[in-house]
Amino acid sequence: MTQITQFHLAFPVRDLDEARRFYGGVMGCPMGRSDVSYQDFDFFGHHLVAHISGEGKPLQGGRFDGEDVPIPHFGMNLDREAWEALARRLRDAGIAFHEEPHLRLKGKPGQHVTMFLFDPSGNALEFKSFDDPEQTFIP
Template sequence: MSDITPFHLAFPVTDLAEARRFYGEILGCPEGRSSDEWIDFSLYGHQIVAHTAGEVSRKHHNPVDGHDVPVPHFGVVLPWAEWEALAARIKEAGVKFVIEPYIRFKGQVGEQGTMFFYDPFGNALEFKTFKDMGQLFAK
């Protein structure tokens, strides 16, 4: 894979202090600029912005490989060791998984490690990994 331009994603939260704890302390995202209404974080080099908003409601799911995947969701594809370390950190922090870390599409094209969990505001996150990053868009 070539170098990738960072993406930008703004998402709703109801409490900036809790967003700092979850994204900054648990996920390890360095904080950038902020105001009384939003906080920039670096999610593995990508700019995500927590904006104060009303309650977040996420009730949609799609079946994928025998699991109900929450939609919408966001996250990052990580190198295998970083994905495993993040899974351990999430478990240690007591965050409940929607889908526990597991290998999806085992033995098939696009085999990947994946995990899903919600932030404290109901935003769904997925982090995944591939032993072969060349399989990211394989059919």
């Protein structure tokens, strides 16, 4: 199996500034890209994304690069070869994708391919492969 580089977790928060103070300030996690609905963190080398939920209610979906994404979700940032092999394995198994494998942030820093699916219990999974892994946490 190919070496895993980064765990990825997207989770709901009630207040982005509060999350920034806690994860960025108190925990010391460098902050990456963000907008009004989410904030990326370098969580000890792993990819954490806080999505605003509003009023402490569970978030049904967030927005990223103009697309709706299920929140919470988790997965891995893989190298391209492992990502492509996983996409083939999932297709060969007849797994239905929530988001078919596709390119995100086209032509922008942090460009990557991604795919979303749900496990049999309804947990949302995302698998990514960055064109340049050094751009995972860029603002």
